[in-house]
Amino acid sequence: MSVIGFDIGNENCVIAVVKQRGIDVLLNDESNRETPSVVCFGEKQRFLGSAGASSAMMNPRSTVTQVKRLIGRRFKDPEVQTDLKIFPFDTSEAKDGGILINLKYLGETHSFAPVQILAMLFSHMKDVAEKNLEMPVVDCVIGIPSYFTDLQRRAYLDAAKIAGLKPLRLMHDCAATALSYGIYKTDFSSTGPTYVAFIDIGHCDTQVSIVSFEVGHMRIVSHAFESNLGGRDFDEVLFGYFVAQFKEQYKIDVNSNIRACIRLRAACEKLKKVLSANSEAPLNIECLMDEKDVKGFIKREEFERLSSALLDRVCIPCRKALADATITVGKIHSVELVGSGSRIPAIAKLITSLFGREPSRTLNASECVARGCALQCAMLSPVFRVREYDVSTKYFSY
Structure with a gap:
């Protein structure tokens, strides 16, 4: 019997499994520890994960990404409408006020609810886990953002059940991160609680928790979040900057071409990572649109100035x-400090000035949630014996 933790992120998915000697992160078919959260519908078949990401440019209007932002949401929600402007696929309002994703598949137009797309992702991750472990995967714990509504949580459970999984619990991301941090620590003070702040800046959101640790015990003291602030917002700053630059310099409107938008956003994400380690970075894209090669350049100071509001x-x-x-x-x-969007130097400087100390990166920024979920699954499973560790929090779910 397997003990699995899933972190289905907005951009990537991670699977962790508990074994007798610790926790392993499972590799996908491409031997990567992270799998893109992408479902692409081709003319005759579906492509999921890494294959979906590879096929996205061929079928941009039939490629679904960031489904986590749509799960359990209302079509007329202003935040949803803002997100839908970025996505290349077509959407419409369902009869119950939810969201329908309209795609061409097998020569016909099909409409899928976000929960169905998420179930496809869960099914793919279940297959990856079963190939690695060579045994059925059923019991699991799944990480979710702390700001999810009851409807969103139930949609996650429904998607997991459609995929043939049995979620023992949904666990908040910061609670999972805190568990993966605290259970191995043996140097906590015996005279009183040790307070640790966990700041998770993901692809589309920011979550913060203050956790108190004592020997054999952890308690979530408080948590806060910003559900619309993550790494992709910084990508959009660069995207808008270069769209304006290319319009003036090359007389092209990138926003009018879906493929050009996808390529420029991908280039901006890479550029942001380069700026995290360098004071300046170039951008070069061959044949972006209208058979024009484009070049750009930005300094980190300029990027930070443009991102000051964020x-x-x-x-x-x-x-x-x-x-x-x-x-x-x-x-x-x-x-x-964890999360895929946490590597921007300006963010570390802000946190240093706010807390009076530099943030640590003890945990793997991308894997800590999945590891914490796997640990929680082991604690709930009768198969594994986990040393006594009390987790006191009202921020669990179901």
Whole structure:
């Protein structure tokens, strides 16, 4: 019997499994530890994960990404409408007010609910796990954002059940991160609780939790979030900058071409990563549109200036979590920074100035949620014996 933790992210998925000697992150068919959260519908078959990401340029209007942003949401929700402007696929309103994704598949137009697309992703990740472990996978714990509504949580459970999984629990991302951090620590003070701030800046959201640790015990003291602030928002800043630049320099409107938008957004994401390690970075794309090669250039200072409004918003959930925990900054023993969007140097500087200490990166930024979920699954499973560790939190779900 397997003990699995799933982190179905907005951009990538990670699977962790508990074994007798610890926790392993499973590799997909391409030997990667992360699998793209992509479902692509070709003319005759579906492509999921890495294959879907590879086929996205051939079928941009039939490729579904970031389905996590749509699960359990209303079509007329202003935040949903903002997201839909970015996505290349066509959507419409369902009879119950939900969202329908309209795609061409097998020569016909099909309409899928987000829960069905998510179930396809779960099914793919289940197949990856079963190939690795060579045994059936059923019991699991799944990581979810702390801001999910009851409807979104139930949609996650429905999608998992459609895929043949049995979720023992849905676990908030920061709670899973805290568990994967605290269960192995043996140097906590015996005279009182040790407070740690966990800041998870993902692809599309920011979550913050203040957690108190004692030997054999952890408690979530407070949590806060910004559901519309993540790495992709910084990508959009670069995207908008280069769209305007190319319009003036090359007389092309990137927004009028879906493939050009996808390619430029992908290039901007890579450029953001380059700027995290360098003070300046070039951008070169061959034949972006209208058979024109484009070149661009930006300095990190300029990028930070353009992103100043986003950077200011990073501190808001941090301050709220501190206020709700009713403790002073001086009582925070350490700050753990995780998530795919956390690598921007300006964010680390802001957090350093707010908490008075540099953030640590003890945990793997992309794998900690899946590892924590796998640990929780082991604690709930009768198969594994996990050393006594009390998790006290109201931020679990189901």
